[in-house]
Amino acid sequence: MIDRYVSPAEFKRLVSALLVVLGFIALAALFGFIVVPGLRYQAQAAPDTPVQGARGQTGWLDPTDFPVTRKQVIPPIDPKTVMTPNPELLARGKALYAQICATCHGAEGKGDGPAAKGLNPKPRNFTEPAGWKNGARLEDIYKTLDEGIKGSAMMAYKDLRRKDRMALVHVVQSLGAFDHGPSDPQAQEALAKSFASAGEVIPNRIPVREAIDKLSQEYQSAPALTATDPFLRDYVLDARKAAQTLAGIPGWEANDEALAAGITATLPGNGFAPAVATCTPTRWTQLRLALARK
Numbered sequence: 565m566i567d568r569y570v571s572p573a574e575f576k577r578l579v580s581a582l583l584v585v586l587g588f589i590a591l592a593a594l595f596g597f598i599v600v601p602g603l604r605y606q607a608q609a610a611p612d613t614p615v616q617g618a619r620g621q622t623g624w625l626d627p628t629d630f631p632v633t634r635k636q637v638i639p640p641i642d643p644k645t646v647m648t649p650n651p652e653l654l655a656r657g658k659a660l661y662a663q664i665c666a667t668c669h670g671a672e673g674k675g676d677g678p679a680a681k682g683l684n685p686k687p688r689n690f691t692e693p694a695g696w697k698n699g700a701r702l703e704d705i706y707k708t709l710d711e712g713i714k715g716s717a718m719m720a721y722k723d724l725r726r727k728d729r730m731a732l733v734h735v736v737q738s739l740g741a742f743d744h745g746p747s748d749p750q751a752q753e754a755l756a757k758s759f760a761s762a763g764e765v766i767p768n769r770i771p772v773r774e775a776i777d778k779l780s781q782e783y784q785s786a787p788a789l790t791a792t793d794p795f796l797r798d799y800v801l802d803a804r805k806a807a808q809t810l811a812g813i814p815g816w817e818a819n820d821e822a823l824a825a826g827i828t829a830t831l832p833g834n835g836f837a838p839a840v841a842t843c844t845p846t847r848w849t850q851l852r853l854a855l856a857r858k
């Protein structure tokens with residue numbers, strides 16, 4: 565039918581031309597739907613969490629403990645925005661410096677902060693060109709913040725975001741009015757590449773004290789409860805965890821109040837059903853006897 569209008573050779577040519585056009589459209593669609601949004605995601609600057617002083621939200625005994633925070637995924641950073649100082653970065657760096665570093669390194673970076681007295685080796689004096697162990701170049705200071713200095717009070721600041729670490733690098737350099745040396749172009753490029761290529765994942769965090777409690781509970785090896793008693797089945801969700809919880813409550817076998825306080829304090833997630841919180845005193849006695857029988 566179609567060969568009435570075009571010769572077979574012409575038809576073949578038309579079909580291959582059509583295929584090429586379709587191929588281009590498919591590529592353009594791929595680019596538009598996958599590559600462009602990816603690039604846009606990458607170019608989006610992550611919002612900075614404001615620098616705040618220690619707040620007593622968690623554990624009023626230790627207001628510097630981590631507050632509970634959810635896991636965060638931070639997209640890659642555009643190296644242009646962090647490799648050279650800019651006013652916004654410096655302002656953020658100064659706030660962080662005052663909050664974290666000044667206790668040891670001093671407000672002006674002379675290594676004379678209030679916490680410096682008892683330290684050996686002494687915190688670095690950022691106004692002096694001599695004595696830097698890792699060096700004072702951009703990549704050197706970044707390395708110091710990344711790894712810390714072994715055998716000294718200078719710890720690794722890995723929990724700071726990379727952008728914040730770079731902000732601090734610029735602040736440390738700005739405190740010393742000497743030539744910090746030309747950066748090694750290769751090292752600088754590697755650093756820039758690492759910023760641009762991958763985002764950061766900040767895991768869920770819980771206060772240190774809570775983590776220690778959890779760990780010590782998990783390590784107390786208590787035999788799992790065997791919840792065959794129908795009464796226990798109502799209140800015990802996870803027999804192993806419940807047994808560990810019990811192991812952490814001294815004297816619960818003989819004391820309803822101790823049992824009730826110990827169990828409700830660690831709800832939920834301690835192996836007991838949240839419904840235990842509504843038990844009446846008689847119920848607690850029953851529960852205690854049922855648990856003691858196991």
Ligand code: HEC
Nearest residue numbers: 665668685686687688696697698699708713716717718732
């Ligand atoms: C607990 C005290 C303490 C705190 C807080 C502290 N440092 Fe240090 N820092 C030190 C000590 C001590 C040294 C010297 C280590 C040595 O000489 O071995 C040092 C050294 C350094 C050096 C020089 C490394 C080198 O090459 O010799 C840099 C840079 C530095 N600290 C940056 C910082 C920054 C930025 C912060 C804040 C995020 C900070 N420090 C917080 C104690 C501290």
